[in-house]
Amino acid sequence: MTDINAAPEQPPVPQMQVLAQFTRDFSFENPRAPNSLRMDSRPEVDLGVEMSAKGRPDGLFEVDIKLTVKASTPDGPMFAIELVYGGLFQLGNIPEQMIEPTLLVECPRYLFPFARRIVADATADGGFTPPFYLEPIDFGALYVAQKGNIQSQQTIGQA
Structure with a gap:
């Protein structure tokens, strides 16, 4: 006999746990200091x-997450930053098809504010006032664009 009062079994809740965060690689260059600190115009930033x-x-x-930031003016380079910021993650109860998007969208989304602060x-x-703050990054859009590029390259390779 079936117990009609028994609650239906709930699917397991997906989990993402951050076990560690770290700077894997970091470089900051200010080649024209102190002249680069005087800005007469807004710098062009390549991210x-x-x-x-x-x-x-x-x-x-x-x-x-690897962030490469180069700022320059018509007078020359102002600064260059290369940062590889990482995390160690444990995933649980995540469907197989969602592991890649979790790793390449949700995990970077979590790490980004800490990497932004380092920059x-x-x-x-380095003497820049105000400091350079990265704008928020849409990791979901980057992931979709990256998947689209891979698929189009595969199609071209098969032609």
């Missing part, structure tokens, strides 16, 4: 963003 993730034998995942602190410590 590069890359995300990567890899599984480990212990079942955990390493996720990195701002480096520019402030």
Whole structure:
């Protein structure tokens, strides 16, 4: 006989746990200091963003965000920053098809504010006032664009 008062079994709740965060690589260059600190015009900023993730034998995942920021004016370069900021993540109850988007969208979304702060602190410590603050990044849109590029390259390669 079935118990009609028994609650239906709930699916397991997806979990993402951050076990560690770290700076893997960092470089700050201010080649024209102190002349670069005097800004007569708004600098042109070139920003590069890359995300990567890899599984480990212990079942955990390493996720990195690589930020490359170059600022220049017509007079020359102001500063250059390269930062690889990473995290160690444990995933649980995540459907197989959602693991990649979780690693390349949700994990970088979590790490970004900490990487943004490192960039701002480096520019402030380098003498720039105000410090350079990165605008928020839409990691979901980057992921979709990256998947689209991979698919179009595969299509071209098959032609």
